[in-house]
Amino acid sequence: MDFELSEEQSLLKDSIDRFVLDHYSSEARIKLSETDLGFSRDHWKTMAELGWLGMPFSEEVGGFGGSPVETMIMMESMGKGLVLEPFFSTVILSGALVAEAGSPAQIEAIIPEVIEGNLMLAFGYAEAQSRFNLSDVETTATKSGDSYKINGHKAVVYHGGTADKIIVSARTSGNSRDEDGISLFIINNDAAGVDIQSYRTVDGQQAADIRLDNAEGELLGKEGKAFPIIEKVTDNAIGALCAEAVGAMAAANEITNEYLKTRKQFGVAIGKFQVLQHRMVDMYMEAEQSKSMSDMVAMKLALGYEVDTKKAVSATKAQIGKAAKFVGQQSVQLHGGMGMTDEYSIGHYFKRLSTIEMLFGNTDYHLNRYSNLS
Amino acid sequence: MGTGDALVNNGETPMDLSFRDEDLAFQAEVREFIDKKLPQDVKERYDRGLHFSKEGQVQWQKALYYNGWIAPNWPVEYGGTGWSITQKFIFSQELGRASAPPPIPFGVSMVGPVIYTFGNQEQKDKFLPGILNSDDWWCQGYSEPGSGSDLASLQTKAVRDGDDYVVNGQKIWTSHAQHADWIFCLVRTDSNVKHQEGISFLLIDMKTPGITLKPIIGLDKEHTLNEVFFDDVRVPVANRIGEENKGWTYAKFLLGNERTSIARVAQSKRHVERLREIAKQERVNGGLLEDDRDFMRKLNLIEVDLMALEYTELRMLSMIEAGKKLSAEPSLLKIKGTEIQQRLTELLVESLGMYGAPYEALKKYEGRNEAPVGPDYAHGPMAEHLYLRAASIYGGSNEIQRNIISKMVLGL
Numbered sequence: 092m093d094f095e096l097s098e099e100q101s102l103l104k105d106s107i108d109r110f111v112l113d114h115y116s117s118e119a120r121i122k123l124s125e126t127d128l129g130f131s132r133d134h135w136k137t138m139a140e141l142g143w144l145g146m147p148f149s150e151e152v153g154g155f156g157g158s159p160v161e162t163m164i165m166m167e168s169m170g171k172g173l174v175l176e177p178f179f180s181t182v183i184l185s186g187a188l189v190a191e192a193g194s195p196a197q198i199e200a201i202i203p204e205v206i207e208g209n210l211m212l213a214f215g216y217a218e219a220q221s222r223f224n225l226s227d228v229e230t231t232a233t234k235s236g237d238s239y240k241i242n243g244h245k246a247v248v249y250h251g252g253t254a255d256k257i258i259v260s261a262r263t264s265g266n267s268r269d270e271d272g273i274s275l276f277i278i279n280n281d282a283a284g285v286d287i288q289s290y291r292t293v294d295g296q297q298a299a300d301i302r303l304d305n306a307e308g309e310l311l312g313k314e315g316k317a318f319p320i321i322e323k324v325t326d327n328a329i330g331a332l333c334a335e336a337v338g339a340m341a342a343a344n345e346i347t348n349e350y351l352k353t354r355k356q357f358g359v360a361i362g363k364f365q366v367l368q369h370r371m372v373d374m375y376m377e378a379e380q381s382k383s384m385s386d387m388v389a390m391k392l393a394l395g396y397e398v399d400t401k402k403a404v405s406a407t408k409a410q411i412g413k414a415a416k417f418v419g420q421q422s423v424q425l426h427g428g429m430g431m432t433d434e435y436s437i438g439h440y441f442k443r444l445s446t447i448e449m450l451f452g453n454t455d456y457h458l459n460r461y462s463n464l465s
Numbered sequence: 466m467g468t469g470d471a472l473v474n475n476g477e478t479p480m481d482l483s484f485r486d487e488d489l490a491f492q493a494e495v496r497e498f499i500d501k502k503l504p505q506d507v508k509e510r511y512d513r514g515l516h517f518s519k520e521g522q523v524q525w526q527k528a529l530y531y532n533g534w535i536a537p538n539w540p541v542e543y544g545g546t547g548w549s550i551t552q553k554f555i556f557s558q559e560l561g562r563a564s565a566p567p568p569i570p571f572g573v574s575m576v577g578p579v580i581y582t583f584g585n586q587e588q589k590d591k592f593l594p595g596i597l598n599s600d601d602w603w604c605q606g607y608s609e610p611g612s613g614s615d616l617a618s619l620q621t622k623a624v625r626d627g628d629d630y631v632v633n634g635q636k637i638w639t640s641h642a643q644h645a646d647w648i649f650c651l652v653r654t655d656s657n658v659k660h661q662e663g664i665s666f667l668l669i670d671m672k673t674p675g676i677t678l679k680p681i682i683g684l685d686k687e688h689t690l691n692e693v694f695f696d697d698v699r700v701p702v703a704n705r706i707g708e709e710n711k712g713w714t715y716a717k718f719l720l721g722n723e724r725t726s727i728a729r730v731a732q733s734k735r736h737v738e739r740l741r742e743i744a745k746q747e748r749v750n751g752g753l754l755e756d757d758r759d760f761m762r763k764l765n766l767i768e769v770d771l772m773a774l775e776y777t778e779l780r781m782l783s784m785i786e787a788g789k790k791l792s793a794e795p796s797l798l799k800i801k802g803t804e805i806q807q808r809l810t811e812l813l814v815e816s817l818g819m820y821g822a823p824y825e826a827l828k829k830y831e832g833r834n835e836a837p838v839g840p841d842y843a844h845g846p847m848a849e850h851l852y853l854r855a856a857s858i859y860g861g862s863n864e865i866q867r868n869i870i871s872k873m874v875l876g877l
């Protein structure tokens with residue numbers, strides 16, 4: 092048991108902290124999020140050059156073989172600056188699906204390109220009726236020669252509009268909500284029958300609804316057997332998302348704490364009012380509790396993937412969902428009118444933190460999952 | 466604390482909740498009026514929780530005005546309706562039920578009562594008609610960059626020069642100033658006394674030279690907030706309400722009204738209903754959201770709190786009717802009302818599942834050729850959820866309201 096970072100891990104953390112400091116001032120982030128692309132290809136290149144895009148992949152395919160602990164470190168630091176590049180969508184979520192499910196040829200064709208920064212990915216798992224249930228899949232795939240024809244509608248696919256390839260879950264057999272019979276497919280974004288409707292999301296990112304009308308897909312992994320892989324990869328991704336929230340909460344608390352010391356009303360710094368002191372203490376404690384859970388779950392995920400790991404993931408998501416809402420909302424509250432402006436950073440933390448609470452299942456969803464696994 | 470006071474129905478049958486025949490007839494009349502006169506666009510925006518358009522809002526307010534219903538709370542001599550509390554209750558219930566917005570508060574609920582209570586005859590004649598018929602739109606110039614919760618510390622200065630004041634300074638967070646013809650302003654007319662004793666209340670024409678506006682874009686990516694700058698703005702002394710340096714008294718009178726109007730019980734009831742409608746359509750695990758016990762429990766909890774608030778409000782209206790004096794009750798209504806609004810809009814966003822995430826400013830949506838993404842009812846909740854984070858900040862923050870209750874009611 093050791094919660095301290097190794098020297099290498101500290102260097103990794105420092106380099107991302109430095110990147111955030113250099114490129115993610117509040118003004119820079121707002122500007123970037125309002126561009127058409129919604130992030131910077133230059134930053135993406137930098138991330139590739141610094142080796143970050145290869146961190147979780149094995150050394151055989153050109154990665155660094157980093158564990159979920161390295162992922163946690165990276166995501167936490169990126170969370171501090173609310174980084175917009177699709178690191179999570181491309182590397183943590185979709186890249187991991189390819190690495191876990193793909194054939195050697197598929198891995199060889201895709202992962203090195205991801206690591207080099209030449210290929211962006213997105214994962215479409217949700218559907219209009221599915222809410223957070225990963226096995227509630229109504230999109231269908233039918234075999235046609237060497238490939239499959241896919242039909243259905245994938246909802247709110249983060250970075251679906253900017254990804255070169257989209258991975259989707261689709262049903263090759265069984266009834267909706269059966270875990271068995273779900274398969275993964277790789278679809279090219281420009282393939283016939285792929286209709287991508289992009290839009291902005293409240294957290295300053297972009298997502299897309301993707302309608303598939305006999306779109307050609309390449310099977311990723313075994314037909315009908317994708318569910319356990321999807322579950323494992325999303326659980327790892329939830330761990331990463333929780334780390335992002337921990338970083339965002341730390342930053343929001345720091346900004347708010349500073350504001351309490353500098354904003355004066357009634358002739359004193361508002362931090363002198365006891366009710367605000369206690370509020371800030373509660374925010375601090377929620378963030379600390381969340382950090383502990385995030386560290387714990389990263390270390391558990393690094394040990395393997397058992398029922399106990401799933402429980403830990405849901406427990407962490409529940410704690411962090413609750414904390415993220417509290418810290419986000421109260422950061423705005425303690426800023427008064429300033430908290431309500433789009434120009435000032437704190438509201439953006441609030442918006443991203445609220446979204447993280449929802450993504451991959453909100454607090455209630457994960458409390459239930461936790462209880463069902465117990 | 467008034468907990469022993471009964472809800473009195475016109476002083477005739479104590480502790481009575483029933484409606485009489487004439488009340489039911491009145492209810493039918495209100496329904497029919499709203500049905501006929503409420504513009505569809507106004508209804509839709511309000512139902513979704515989107516900001517109003519001035520054009521639609523004016524049309525609706527004028528319809529209320531022509532029917533004599535624009536200002537139910539005003540004394541009859543100034544254009545009020547003379548309704549009993551039962552009728553006022555029915556009226557606001559029916560507005561909420563039909564998603565009909567109440568009038569924008571700055572004129573009818575805020576400055577109007579200040580003018581008829583503290584203004585002189587000339588001011589009443591000049592300003593009240595334009596407020597009632599919505600030809601004049603008002604905004605509220607209270608807050609300044611350095612003076613929010615500590616409003617009395619405000620610095621915008623008005624210096625007497627002949628028959629004018631010359632005003633210099635800055636207001637901030639001025640809602641809808643871009644639509645306003647007039648701004649009511651708190652200004653400092655004496656800097657050598659206690660903060661509260663050197664403030665005056667001025668009515669300023671927004672077209673006066675020297676006034677400039679700068680928009681502030683909100684969290685919801687919309688423009689409702691502004692900075693208003695005053696650079697040697699000449700305001701006739703005749704536009705001062707009441708006495709010089711007594712403005713704080715009028716300002717506080719107005720704040721009491723503002724806080725009560727922020728509670729918005731009827732609209733929250735409509736939100737509960739909307740949530741129930743969405744829960745009948747949103748799918749989860751092969752069933753409907755209305756079968757999800759966690760979700761429905763949250764909704765039911767809010768509804769119970771809302772019911773308590775509704776009856777608290779009625780009890781307080783009854784106290785006013787019975788001639789009793791309120792102390793910090795408006796603060797209670799403000800805190801509970803805004804907390805409920807925030808919980809409701811948060812739950813509305815939650816009800817949408819993944820479709821809670823897509824969000825673009827209204828003007829972007831309207832510029833699209835395609836339908837907004839997700840189910841139709843997904844358009845609105847996030848905008849309102851974001852905007853209503855301000856509900857616990859504006860009108861005096863909820864922390865400040867709690868301070869007021871603890872001091873005025875509890876003597877702490």
Ligand SMILES: Cc1cc2nc3c(=O)[nH]c(=O)nc-3n(C[C@H](O)[C@H](O)[C@H](O)COP(=O)(O)OP(=O)(O)OC[C@H]3O[C@@H](n4cnc5c(N)ncnc54)[C@H](O)[C@@H]3O)c2cc1C
Nearest residue numbers: 364424425427428605607608613614638640855859862864
């Ligand atoms: C959407 C919106 C619309 C608005 N519309 C208008 C308008 O039309 N006209 C207008 O004049 N103003 C308007 N306001 C301004 C509003 O009234 C102020 O924002 C509010 O009074 C708080 O002031 P502040 O923003 O300066 O925050 P501050 O006073 O700096 O408060 C910051 C934080 O400190 C807390 N705090 C301050 N003092 C104390 C204390 N003594 N004890 C405990 N906690 C304390 C506050 O509760 C808050 O959480 C609007 C604001 C918003 C957000």
